[in-house]
Amino acid sequence: MNFQIATLLGQDGLTNGAIYALLALSILLVFTVTRILLIPLGEFVTFGALTMAAIQMGKAPVLEWLLLLLTTIDCSLDIYQQARTRIDKTKLQKTALKLGYALLMVGLMHYLNLAETPMFFQAVLTLCLIVPLGPIMYRLFFQPLADAPALVLLIVSIATHVAMVGVGLLLFGPEGARTQPFSDSGFRLGNVMLKSQTLWIILVSIVLIVSLFIAFERTLYGKALRATAVNRMGARLQGISPVFAGKATFALAAFLGAASGILIAPITTLYYDSGFIISLKGFVGAIIGGLISYPIAAIGAVAVGMIEAFSMFWASNYKEIIVFTLIIPFLIWRSMNSQHVEDEE
Amino acid sequence: MKHRYLIAIGLVFLTLAPLVLPTYQVTLLNYIGLYALVVLGLILLTGVGGMTSFGQAAFVGLGAYTTAYLTTTEQLPAWLSWTAGSPWLALLVGITLTAAVALFLGALTLRLSGHYLPLGTIAWGISLYYLFGTMSSMGGHTGISGLPSLSFFGLLLDKGEKIFYLIWVILLLAIWITSNLLNSREGRAIRALKGGQLMAESMGVNTFRSKMVIFLISALFAAISGWLYAHTQRFVNPTPFGLHMGIDYLFMALIGGVGSVWGALVGAGVLTMLKQWLQDWLPLIMGSNGQYETIVFGLLIVFMMQRSPGGLWPLLVKLVPMRWRIQQHILINENVDNLSRRPLPEKGELLLEAHDVTRRFGGLVANNKMNLSLHAGEVLALIGPNGAGKSTMFNQLSAVDTPSDGEVIFMGTSLQGKSSRQVANMGMSRTFQHVKLLPTMTVLENVALGAHMRGSKGVMSAALHREREEEQRLLKEAKYQLERVGLGDHLYAEAGSLALGQQRILEIARALCADPCVLLLDEPAAGLRFKEKQALAQLLTKLKEEGLAILLVEHDMDFVMNLVDRIVVMEFGEKIAEGKPEEIQTNPAVLEAYLGGEE
Numbered sequence: 010m011n012f013q014i015a016t017l018l019g020q021d022g023l024t025n026g027a028i029y030a031l032l033a034l035s036i037l038l039v040f041t042v043t044r045i046l047l048i049p050l051g052e053f054v055t056f057g058a059l060t061m062a063a064i065q066m067g068k069a070p071v072l073e074w075l076l077l078l079l080t081t082i083d084c085s086l087d088i089y090q091q092a093r094t095r096i097d098k099t100k101l102q103k104t105a106l107k108l109g110y111a112l113l114m115v116g117l118m119h120y121l122n123l124a125e126t127p128m129f130f131q132a133v134l135t136l137c138l139i140v141p142l143g144p145i146m147y148r149l150f151f152q153p154l155a156d157a158p159a160l161v162l163l164i165v166s167i168a169t170h171v172a173m174v175g176v177g178l179l180l181f182g183p184e185g186a187r188t189q190p191f192s193d194s195g196f197r198l199g200n201v202m203l204k205s206q207t208l209w210i211i212l213v214s215i216v217l218i219v220s221l222f223i224a225f226e227r228t229l230y231g232k233a234l235r236a237t238a239v240n241r242m243g244a245r246l247q248g249i250s251p252v253f254a255g256k257a258t259f260a261l262a263a264f265l266g267a268a269s270g271i272l273i274a275p276i277t278t279l280y281y282d283s284g285f286i287i288s289l290k291g292f293v294g295a296i297i298g299g300l301i302s303y304p305i306a307a308i309g310a311v312a313v314g315m316i317e318a319f320s321m322f323w324a325s326n327y328k329e330i331i332v333f334t335l336i337i338p339f340l341i342w343r344s345m346n347s348q349h350v351e352d353e354e
Numbered sequence: 355m356k357h358r359y360l361i362a363i364g365l366v367f368l369t370l371a372p373l374v375l376p377t378y379q380v381t382l383l384n385y386i387g388l389y390a391l392v393v394l395g396l397i398l399l400t401g402v403g404g405m406t407s408f409g410q411a412a413f414v415g416l417g418a419y420t421t422a423y424l425t426t427t428e429q430l431p432a433w434l435s436w437t438a439g440s441p442w443l444a445l446l447v448g449i450t451l452t453a454a455v456a457l458f459l460g461a462l463t464l465r466l467s468g469h470y471l472p473l474g475t476i477a478w479g480i481s482l483y484y485l486f487g488t489m490s491s492m493g494g495h496t497g498i499s500g501l502p503s504l505s506f507f508g509l510l511l512d513k514g515e516k517i518f519y520l521i522w523v524i525l526l527l528a529i530w531i532t533s534n535l536l537n538s539r540e541g542r543a544i545r546a547l548k549g550g551q552l553m554a555e556s557m558g559v560n561t562f563r564s565k566m567v568i569f570l571i572s573a574l575f576a577a578i579s580g581w582l583y584a585h586t587q588r589f590v591n592p593t594p595f596g597l598h599m600g601i602d603y604l605f606m607a608l609i610g611g612v613g614s615v616w617g618a619l620v621g622a623g624v625l626t627m628l629k630q631w632l633q634d635w636l637p638l639i640m641g642s643n644g645q646y647e648t649i650v651f652g653l654l655i656v657f658m659m660q661r662s663p664g665g666l667w668p669l670l671v672k673l674v675p676m677r678w679r680i681q682q683h684i685l686i687n688e689n690v691d692n693l694s695r696r697p698l699p700e701k702g703e704l705l706l707e708a709h710d711v712t713r714r715f716g717g718l719v720a721n722n723k724m725n726l727s728l729h730a731g732e733v734l735a736l737i738g739p740n741g742a743g744k745s746t747m748f749n750q751l752s753a754v755d756t757p758s759d760g761e762v763i764f765m766g767t768s769l770q771g772k773s774s775r776q777v778a779n780m781g782m783s784r785t786f787q788h789v790k791l792l793p794t795m796t797v798l799e800n801v802a803l804g805a806h807m808r809g810s811k812g813v814m815s816a817a818l819h820r821e822r823e824e825e826q827r828l829l830k831e832a833k834y835q836l837e838r839v840g841l842g843d844h845l846y847a848e849a850g851s852l853a854l855g856q857q858r859i860l861e862i863a864r865a866l867c868a869d870p871c872v873l874l875l876d877e878p879a880a881g882l883r884f885k886e887k888q889a890l891a892q893l894l895t896k897l898k899e900e901g902l903a904i905l906l907v908e909h910d911m912d913f914v915m916n917l918v919d920r921i922v923v924m925e926f927g928e929k930i931a932e933g934k935p936e937e938i939q940t941n942p943a944v945l946e947a948y949l950g951g952e953e
Contacts (some may be wrong), residue, residue: 041698046469098451160406163472164608165659167408167601172652289476296473326488333477340462340474 016202018318024207024276025290027214028269032291033298033310035262036220040300041238042258044159045151048166050228050266050291051284052173053139057270058279059177060135062186071180072138073115079145080111086148094171107141114138125322131146132271137262144256151259170285177281185283188274206345210272213239217268218307221261286329290317296336299343368522372515380514382626384586387521390622391579394528394615395572396670400604401612403568404548405464408600409475412482413452413573415595417580419486420448422498422590422740426532427491441504449574456573457566464565479597486592497591504585517586524582529615531817535571536615537684538816538825539809542799544568546792547940553557553790556752557868558778558807567813603656611665612650620666625651683846684798686833690826694809695869696781698901699765701731705872705903706782710760711750713743720746722927723760728872733894733904735914738924739947744907747786747874747924751905752784752874753777764872779807780842785861787877787907794849797841797860800849802832804867835863855881859890867899875906879895881911915939923947 032050039047039346056072063070087104091097114137123131150169195202225231236244237254245251264290270279277283293313298306313332320331365622372380392410400406421444424430424437437443453708461472487495503512504520511517535541543564546554551561584590602625610621632647640646662669699705706728713721720743728734736744751762753769753776762769765780783804791800805828811821836842839859844852858878865873879887887910894904894917908914914921915935923931923938925947931938938944 043486046473148745150656157659157663159469160400160404161659161663163406163602165656166654167735168605168655170652171598171601172649175644175646175649175652179640179649180906182642183644286480289480292473293477296470300469327484329484330481330488335479336474336477337462340466340470343466343470 012016014322018322019315020204020207021321022315023311024210024273024314024319025317026311027211028273028287029216029290029294029310029314030289030307031217031265031269033294033306034221034303035265035297036288036291037300037303037306038234039096039258039262042234043147043151043155043162043255045162046164046292047259047262048285048288049146049170049173050262051286051288052170052177053143053263053266053284054270054273055177055181055281055284056139056142056173057135057267058188058274059181059186059270059281060138061131061271061274062188064123064126064131064134064183065128065188067118067122069118069123070138073111073118074322075176075180076138076141077115079110079142079149080107083148084108093280109177110141128189135271139267140260140264143259145263146263147255147259152220152252152324155255172212173283174285177284181281183281185278185280186274187278188271205275213268213272217265230257250329290314290332293332293336297339299340362838365835372518377514380518382630384514384518384521386619386622387518387525388579388586389603389606389626390582391521391525392576392583392603392617393610393622394525394532394618395575395705396603396607397610397612397615398532398544398568399572400607401614401617402545404549405565405569406472406604407475407569407572408472408597408604409459409482410572410576410603411477411595411597412475413456413576414580414583414599415482415486415592416452416455417445417448417577418584418590418595419492419498419580420444420451420577421581421584422501425493425502426498426500439502441502441581441585445578448577448581452573452577453570456570460566460569464569465562474496475600476597479600483592483596486595491635493591495592497589499589501584501588501590503588511585512556513768514586517582520654521582521586524578525619528578529618532571532615534819535813535817538819538821539802539806539811539828540564540567540813540816542795542803543806544691545795546803550792553786553804554806556754556774556778557785557804557864558775559803560775599752602651605651607665608655609658611667613664614667617665620670624666624682624895646787684796684829686798686829687826688830690823690830693805693827693831693869696871698871699730701901702731703730704728705730706751706761706905707763708747708751709763711747711757711762712759713750713755714758715748720927721757724750724924724927724929726922726929726932728903728905730871731898731901732920733898733906733918735916735918735921736905736907736924737909737911737921741846742924743927744924746927748787748874748876748907752782755867761816778868781871782874783865783868783872784874785858785865785876785878789857789861791849791857791860793848795849796846797836797849797852798829798832798845800860801836801864801867802828804835804864805831805869807868832863832867835866838866839863839893840886853881855883855886858882862890862893871902873902873904875908876906877908878906879908887913950952 032054032209036047039045060070060072084104084107087100091100101133117134117216126134139214146169150165151162154165190206191209196205198210225235233244234254234257236247237249237251241251244254273279290313291310294310295306297309297312313335316335317328320328324331371383394412396407396410402683411838421441422446423597424434424444425439425441434447437447459474459478463471486492492498503510504517505511506520509516511520543559543561544567545566546559547561548586552560580595583594606621606625607617609624610619611617629647632650636646636650637643646791657743658665704727708724708726709725712719726734726736736747738744746755748952750757753762753772753774756770764777764782767780769777773886808831809821809824809828811824833842833845836845839862839865841856841859844856849857852860858881860898862875862878879890882890891913898904906918918935921933921935921938922929923941930943930947931941933941
């Protein structure tokens with residue numbers, strides 16, 4: 010291995026690592042606030058990438074129909090609940106707004122000349138389609154089980170993932186897709202060639218992480234979510250709705266997932282079922298962070314990306330095995346440091 | 355006893371099935387049997403032990419690939435040549451290998467809480483899958499073909515109709531072993547894993563060992579299923595051992611119902627049939643080919659978890675008329691010998707002693723230089739206003755917590771660094787302030803858990819029910835202690851259905867089952883009615899006369915003053931008074947602590 014190859018691998022590692030870091034952060038966020046390990050995060054990634062690809066090819070991505078269907082189910086449940094208790098005007102307005110939004114998206118998808126629109130607008134459109142799926146997913150699948158044992162939440166999470174992979178196949182078909190790069194030019198730094206997409210990914214990841222940090226440190230809603238993560242019951246007593254916290258974190262996770270998908274779509278071909286492995290690597294990062302620490306999880310996730318890139322060079326066949334056995338030393342370390350017996354329900 | 359008929363009908367059906375059913379249906383039944391064996395292990399792990407594994411498919415793969423490699427490779431390495439292509443020896447190697455891998459993975463993950471085990475199993479499930487696919491000696495992604503058929507005492511099982519019997523005999527044996535195990539001393543310890551680990555440790559159960567036992571058993575069931583699969587198919591490739599299959603196994607367990615061993619059969623059956631049916635119909639509806647059944651399965655599981663988390667088996671049981679259901683209680687044979695008892699110390703002998711025990715939580719000093727001593731044949735009460743540090747002191751004495759300074763000496767040994775399990779073994783038994791019971795188990799079984807340390811028969815003899823004699827002695831003891839505390843009428847009730855006061859009494863019976871010489875009771879009289887309190891006081895007096903040392907934390911002053919020999923009063927983490935009840939009643943410091951000083 011010479012310097013040239015090392016820089017190339019390093020770039021690959023850093024790009025993947027940045028994506029894994031975003032995913033690891035979403036996983037931690039959702040886990041600390043709702044106790045759910047969000048396995049279907051990977052499907053938001055693939056949905057993001059494949060929707061973007063479909064838009065660029067000028068066809069409606071079909072995802073808008075899924076959004077409409079789920080919104081309809083969500084709204085019917087809303088109305089059913091209201092009919093049983095008391096009709097509340099503001100709540101009805103909200104329901105109507107949700108339905109209107111979904112219809113608007115369907116309209117946009119079918120009347121705009123999608124392929125001709127600027128790339129930034131395409132990305133925004135993709136996010137607008139996918140982000141609402143997060144809160145709806147929470148509402149339909151997880152909210153009725155908010156007080157269930159952690160094991161049940163994990164199982165539902167896996168089941169949701171399995172269903173979403175099937176839906177992905179139905180919507181996008183078995184073919185893989187790749188999108189156009191954000192910009193064509195490469196940069197030369199000394200005698201090192203930097204790919205522009207690499208810079209984009211790292212830049213956007215850093216911007217996202219920093220804005221998340223600011224949002225959580227400085228805004229009231231961010232603080233509300235942090236409070237829920239620290240003590241759910243305490244937060245509830247302070248008037249922070251657990252339903253709001255759940256929906257908000259799922260929306261954030263869907264946003265980060267879909268954004269990751271849009272970011273990597275120009276450099277890797279994604280298939281409907283590629284998301285699982287990608288999000289699992291985020292999980293490896295999150296486990297390294299002990300499912301608690303955000304900075305350690307982010308560093309761990311970047312390390313996963315690096316190790317993946319370099320093992321590609323030395324032992325490409327064993328790449329996945331190396332990455333997934335990475336967690337063993339961390340499990341050993343954790344196991345040595347944990348002696349307590351605890352009762353879990 | 356009508357359920358015997360149901361089992362008999364099932365057996366007749368199974369015997370006749372291969373003779374009358376078409377080959378396709380028999381193949382389907384073979385698959386159901388193979389899957390059910392894996393799912394049975396998962397039920398033990400998830401439903402009983404409260405742990406989850408997505409990696410069972412990888413264990414199936416280990417079993418299948420071991421036999422595929424050993425029975426098809428022409429030139430085996432010298433150290434494996436003794437297997438000489440025999441599938442039965444390959445099974446032996448497969449089981450050994452799987453056990454070794456499971457022990458290693460279990461040692462890594464079982465000590466950790468909650469989510470690490472499922473996440474760990476996902477990780478190694480994937481790793482093993484890729485490993486099967488990349489190793490060229492294992493045939494890569496194309497796999498290994500040409501496996502020999504099994505032969506059983508010269509009978510060649512080369513057709514689905516023949517191997518059918520082997521699969522189902524093994525499955526039924528596994529079900530028998532599992533139910534035997536669950537209805538035994540070891541089984542009670544295993545059933546305590548879900549929600550009662552702290553309590554079980556205090557009763558002398560090694561919870562880590564119990565977890566390892568079921569993890570190992572479930573891995574071995576999976577490996578045996580893999581071995582059978584390999585010789586049924588006579589071909590292996592990595593696909594059926596991937597993570598998606600691991601997830602399917604878990605789904606089968608959940609749909610069937612993780613609460614009962616029969617859930618394995620129901621789950622494997624329903625999911626396999628449903629999959630066949632959906633694979634036929636869905637492509638017609640959707641207009642293209644693909645694994646669309648995953649959508650249905652995923653949504654089905656979500657729906658089940660929301661509406662009927664117990665799975666299908668409990669729903670099926672409800673359909674059976676009441677008089678057909680199993681209503682047989684655990685039989686207790688009164689004619690067996692009593693359990694041997696430890697010799698009780700001489701009356702007045704010093705048993706438990708606290709020396710300058712100090713416990714700090716950060717800046718808070720919960721216990722400050724506490725001294726107390728407890729002798730055989732006396733009842734000592736630890737009293738004090740709320741927040742005085744009684745519960746902290748209780749935890750130091752019972753080795754649940756370790757003092758920051760000073761030490762606790764029990765029977766001449768320091769408790770420094772001892773676990774609550776070791777202390778239980780030394781003869782200290784306790785109850786809990788917040789009752790810790792296994793609410794769905796019977797009262798009798800809950801109390802028998804207390805006698806865990808007094809039995810010695812292990813998992814193997816429990817699985818084969820070779821320990822019935824010892825089991826009867828344990829149950830007899832539990833029944834005796836229950837009658838002694840006045841719960842003799844409730845032996846077969848679910849522990850969770852008792853009133854709170856009775857649950858506290860149940861805890862005393864459980865503690866007595868351990869044959870202790872020191873009994874620590876945390877607020878035993880709370881929630882009891884007057885008559886029950888009187889009965890409890892009588893019982894404690896009797897125990898004292900037998901030579902037990904009893905320490906109790908209690909708020910009910912009437913109860914305390916009429917019962918105990920000595921009282922230690924605490925306030926703000928310190929001892930403010932010690933003496934006989936009548937001395938304490940007139941002690942000015944105590945009066946001030948309880949009633950406030952004179953203005």
